[in-house]
Amino acid sequence: MTSQIHTPLLKVEDVCVTFGYIEALKDVSLTVNSHEILAIVGDNGAGKSTLLKAISGLQPPDTGTFIWKDNEVSISSVKAANDIGISATFQSADFCDNLDIAANIFLGNELHTFFGNRDDNTMHIKSRKLLHKLTSPLSTYRSMHGLSMGERQTVSIARSLLTNPELILMDEPTASLSIIQTAQVLSYIKELRNHGRTIVLVCHNLPDIFAIADRIAVMRAGQITAVHKISETSYEQIVAEIAGARTVNEEFINVDTMTVPRKIINRYN
Numbered sequence: 454m455t456s457q458i459h460t461p462l463l464k465v466e467d468v469c470v471t472f473g474y475i476e477a478l479k480d481v482s483l484t485v486n487s488h489e490i491l492a493i494v495g496d497n498g499a500g501k502s503t504l505l506k507a508i509s510g511l512q513p514p515d516t517g518t519f520i521w522k523d524n525e526v527s528i529s530s531v532k533a534a535n536d537i538g539i540s541a542t543f544q545s546a547d548f549c550d551n552l553d554i555a556a557n558i559f560l561g562n563e564l565h566t567f568f569g570n571r572d573d574n575t576m577h578i579k580s581r582k583l584l585h586k587l588t589s590p591l592s593t594y595r596s597m598h599g600l601s602m603g604e605r606q607t608v609s610i611a612r613s614l615l616t617n618p619e620l621i622l623m624d625e626p627t628a629s630l631s632i633i634q635t636a637q638v639l640s641y642i643k644e645l646r647n648h649g650r651t652i653v654l655v656c657h658n659l660p661d662i663f664a665i666a667d668r669i670a671v672m673r674a675g676q677i678t679a680v681h682k683i684s685e686t687s688y689e690q691i692v693a694e695i696a697g698a699r700t701v702n703e704e705f706i707n708v709d710t711m712t713v714p715r716k717i718i719n720r721y722n
């Protein structure tokens with residue numbers, strides 16, 4: 454990490470997204486700093502995915518402003534986001550299982566030769582370079598069919614690098630992965646940050662977040678309710694804030710190794 458970590462890369466200001474009568478995002482403001490891993494946490498339905506979609510151009514906000522490197526920008530589509538330098542990977546990444554990894558990395562962005570044929574050779578070379586950036590040993594000739602969840606996630610991350618983004622948004626990058634696969638994907642994410650990228654990730658797994666993130670933003674009912682440096686907070690504080698406890702000391706109970714506010718336990722009893 455460098456001193457650049459404190460330079461704002463993207464400022465999200467007063468962003469609102471509604472779906473009919475549902476206010477998914479209510480005046481959300483958040484600063485993303487260069488070269489950081491910023492984790493967004495919150496209970497189901499808190500608005501995390503909608504926030505990522507708004508920044509990625511998938512769900513342009515009803516109102517609000519985006520400031521990219523001190524300039525106001527419009528993120529009205531995925532292409533507009535890509536052109537600025539923002540790319541995203543979502544949990545439900547679409548792949549064609551009958552094609553190989555290189556074809557899937559370039560899906561929708563296929564390269565062509567001077568004569569108009571699909572340029573498989575260059576696509577393989579470039580795909581290999583992208584996977585190499587992640588230190589992944591995957592062969593670009595392997596079919597997507599049969600890849601493990603972790604390998605698919607790796608391809609998804611590689612695909613997000615295609616536009617050479619400065620900011621990469623990741624929705625649940627370690628969901629459904631084994632312990633080993635999770636460790637691998639977390640190490641890829643750190644690798645990206647160490648090479649100057651900025652990562653915003655939505656994740657439910659606090660140990661994963663505490664292992665790699667620099668800061669953590671807590672969402673609740675469509676709003677950002679707290680932002681902390683990881684070094685200045687704790688699991689207990691974050692769990693309490695996700696649950697909406699007023700203080701960290703508000704009635705806790707230990708469930709195995711996890712500390713959970715009693716009112717959450719009561720909800721399920």
Ligand SMILES: Nc1ncnc2c1ncn2[C@@H]1O[C@H](COP(=O)(O)OP(=O)(O)OP(=O)(O)O)[C@@H](O)[C@H]1O
Pocket residue numbers: 472475476477495496497498499500501502503504
């Ligand atoms: N396309 C949509 N149409 C209608 N409502 C939506 C849509 N997308 C999201 N919502 C609603 O907006 C709110 C925020 O949803 P969002 O998916 O952003 O939450 P989340 O924090 O990512 O939740 P989870 O952790 O369960 O994925 C929820 O009430 C959700 O039902």
